Amino acid sequence: MTLLPHGHGGSVDNGRRLGRFTAIAAAVMMLAMVAGCSSKQSGAGAGTPGGPGGIGENGLGANGSSSLNQFQKGTLGANGQGPLSDIHFDYNDYSVRAQDGEILKSNADWMGKNSAARVQIEGHCDNRGSEEYNIALGAKRAQAAKDYLETLGVTADRMSTISYGKELPVCTEDTDECWAQNRRDHFVVQQ
Amino acid sequence: MGATRAAGPDALTEKMIRRFISTVAALVLLSLGGTGVARAERLHMTFNQPGATVAPIAVSEFKNLGGDDQGTASHDFVRILRRDLELSGFFSIISPKSYIEDPQKSGYDLGKFNFADWSSLNADFLVKGAVTVNGGQVSVEVLMFDVAQQRRMFGTRFSGGPGDVEQMARRFADSVLKAVTGIQGPFDTRIAFVSTRGGRFKEIYLAAPDGGGLFRVTDNPTINLFPKFAHSPASVLYLSYKTGEPALYLFDVAGRTEIRIGSAHGNVIGGALSPDGHRIVAAVESGGHTNLFLLERSGEEIRQLTDGHAINVNPAFSADGQQLAFTSDRSGTPQVYVMSLGGGPARRVTFQGDYNTSPSFSPDGKWLAYQSRSGGFNIFIIPAAGGQPAQLTQDARSNQSPCWSPDGRYLIFSSNRGGHERLYLMQINTQSQTGKVISALMEDEGNDTSPTWSWWLGG
Numbered sequence: 001m002t003l004l005p006h007g008h009g010g011s012v013d014n015g016r017r018l019g020r021f022t023a024i025a026a027a028v029m030m031l032a033m034v035a036g037c038s039s040k041q042s043g044a045g046a047g048t049p050g051g052p053g054g055i056g057e058n059g060l061g062a063n064g065s066s067s068l069n070q071f072q073k074g075t076l077g078a079n080g081q082g083p084l085s086d087i088h089f090d091y092n093d094y095s096v097r098a099q100d101g102e103i104l105k106s107n108a109d110w111m112g113k114n115s116a117a118r119v120q121i122e123g124h125c126d127n128r129g130s131e132e133y134n135i136a137l138g139a140k141r142a143q144a145a146k147d148y149l150e151t152l153g154v155t156a157d158r159m160s161t162i163s164y165g166k167e168l169p170v171c172t173e174d175t176d177e178c179w180a181q182n183r184r185d186h187f188v189v190q191q
Numbered sequence: 192m193g194a195t196r197a198a199g200p201d202a203l204t205e206k207m208i209r210r211f212i213s214t215v216a217a218l219v220l221l222s223l224g225g226t227g228v229a230r231a232e233r234l235h236m237t238f239n240q241p242g243a244t245v246a247p248i249a250v251s252e253f254k255n256l257g258g259d260d261q262g263t264a265s266h267d268f269v270r271i272l273r274r275d276l277e278l279s280g281f282f283s284i285i286s287p288k289s290y291i292e293d294p295q296k297s298g299y300d301l302g303k304f305n306f307a308d309w310s311s312l313n314a315d316f317l318v319k320g321a322v323t324v325n326g327g328q329v330s331v332e333v334l335m336f337d338v339a340q341q342r343r344m345f346g347t348r349f350s351g352g353p354g355d356v357e358q359m360a361r362r363f364a365d366s367v368l369k370a371v372t373g374i375q376g377p378f379d380t381r382i383a384f385v386s387t388r389g390g391r392f393k394e395i396y397l398a399a400p401d402g403g404g405l406f407r408v409t410d411n412p413t414i415n416l417f418p419k420f421a422h423s424p425a426s427v428l429y430l431s432y433k434t435g436e437p438a439l440y441l442f443d444v445a446g447r448t449e450i451r452i453g454s455a456h457g458n459v460i461g462g463a464l465s466p467d468g469h470r471i472v473a474a475v476e477s478g479g480h481t482n483l484f485l486l487e488r489s490g491e492e493i494r495q496l497t498d499g500h501a502i503n504v505n506p507a508f509s510a511d512g513q514q515l516a517f518t519s520d521r522s523g524t525p526q527v528y529v530m531s532l533g534g535g536p537a538r539r540v541t542f543q544g545d546y547n548t549s550p551s552f553s554p555d556g557k558w559l560a561y562q563s564r565s566g567g568f569n570i571f572i573i574p575a576a577g578g579q580p581a582q583l584t585q586d587a588r589s590n591q592s593p594c595w596s597p598d599g600r601y602l603i604f605s606s607n608r609g610g611h612e613r614l615y616l617m618q619i620n621t622q623s624q625t626g627k628v629i630s631a632l633m634e635d636e637g638n639d640t641s642p643t644w645s646w647w648l649g650g
Contacts, residue, residue, distance in 0.1 A: 135504075
């Protein structure tokens with residue numbers, strides 16, 4: 001019978017991928033050393049296989065790595081805020097709340113003073129509901145902040161967006177407080 | 192694995208014979224007789240309500256005709272067959288401890304054993320068999336009997352390697368369901384799902400619907416989501432953040448190779464494979480708007496299916512490939528819609544509740560299963576043409592991502608009702624619009640989510 005491999009298939013193309021992983025991890029490590037940043041980054045969490053758009057450290061402190069990168073290292077939610085602060089959203093909603101206008105103003109000011117910096121805006125959701133719908137909702141949240149920052153003078157070409165939906169919670173309990181913390185935009189300074 | 196099915200009591204077996212012959216490797220016909228059409232019809236009727244009739248069945252270990260001295264092949268087959276028949280919800284397995292007969296000392300075919308040994312256990316049905324292992328080749332002959340009528344219902348011969356024995360049992364379980372309920376069972380198939388077993392990261396796995404035959408598809412410490420099959424489980428479409436950004440990947444199981452499917456329009460955040468595997472519908476996000484695109488299997492764009500500023504996600508094909516169900520918040524809240532891939536506007540199907548997502552078509556195209564927020568999240572079904580929804584789970588926690596079995600009698604879904612996220616099998620009846628949760632399929636340390644179900648491996 002040759003319909004499908006069954007039984008313990010084990011990992012898939014692990015060897016090939018591991019080779020790339022090692023090469024990329026080494027490259028990321030070297031970059032980090034050249035940039036003179038601290039050596040808190042471990043080899044194991046140093047990135048994932050991938051080409052352009054891959055995940056990597058850039059030596060700018062807590063805000064310098066994506067939430068996915070922090071999740072890989074097990075530090076998601078453990079870091080303090082970097083130069084840019086998170087904003088939060090109501091349930092199943094993506095409009096910027098009035099009280100978060102000040103935070104975006106402060107973020108825009110920082111971007112104005114650091115004119116070489118680029119930012120990736122991450123949209124996140126709480127852990128209720130469909131995963132795919134939440135990725136789309138997180139994209140709307142990221143876009144809402146991008147549009148808002150643009151009105152404050154940050155040019156669109158300095159901003160990119162990504163949504164992680166409900167996949168990267170900073171708080172993992174099923175409480176209103178946790179859900180509120182997870183419905184957020186996180187701002188990652190990229191250079 | 193070769194399998195030959197010979198005449199049973201009902202006319203539908205003609206189709207079965209053709210199906211098996213088309214995939215057969217070793218063709219051996221069993222001569223079978225028997226009447227009992229009336230009983231079969233009565234059974235088909237009484238078995239159509241979930242949980243209404245549960246028939247006691249005995250599944251005996253097989254007689255060793257040579258080479259299976261440790262009983263390994265027999266144990267593998269019998270263990271899976273008992274598991275699948277129990278999971279089907281139509282049978283209860285009579286405890287093997289109570290069996291009177293020693294299968295090694297008695298015969299296995301009609302006239303070679305004593306039905307009184309089984310009627311005294313109140314068995315309605317009995318499965319017996321014989322096994323030969325020779326040079327790495329396992330040959331199994333399995334027979335099903337109606338104990339009350341002392342009649343042989345059907346028999347099948349399988350041959351293959353030792354690693355094929357479990358799959359032989361799944362195929363036989365499907366035939367047992369066919370013989371008793373009139374509809375082939377759903378076990379000779381594959382499910383795909385997301386699991387965090389063995390770590391913190393969501394990875395894609397394949398397995399049989401009974402949880403056996405586990406096969407790991409992805410191994411990257413990022414986020415892997417939404418595995419989808421065509422009817423065939425030969426390829427798996429899934430979403431991964433493995434490069435740091437989301438994209439679809441189409442993984443070929445036999446070759447263990449894959450292609451990346453991106454979009455020039457933006458970030459791909461979800462997708463589905465058409466039943467024939469030739470096409471993909473991708474959900475593509477750009478500027479905060481997520482729309483559906485029809486693509487070739489290669490990823491080449493055919494046309495845009497939805498337009499505008501809303502969220503359009505969760506694409507799901509009907510079994511004939513003509514209809515597409517999906518979730519859209521174009522009305523202000525996420526609701527389930529259906530569109531014809533031949534053109535024309537999308538039609539809203541759900542109107543009750545303010546959070547309805549994740550539709551799955553029944554195999555006959557008449558029903559949609561979906562999840563709805565009602566306290567927690569629960570599983571509902573609704574006529575695809577529109578109508579009244581029926582709630583199948585009543586739970587304060589999350590019951591999500593329903594997917595129909597290819598025989599139309601089960602839904603698989605994920606639930607955290609027991610703490611961890613698990614995959615659950617639910618027996619459903621669309622006529623009475625009722626469902627009965629049978630069991631969690633697997634117990635492991637991680638969370639299992641996003642199940643999807645292929646059609647039959649055997650054709």
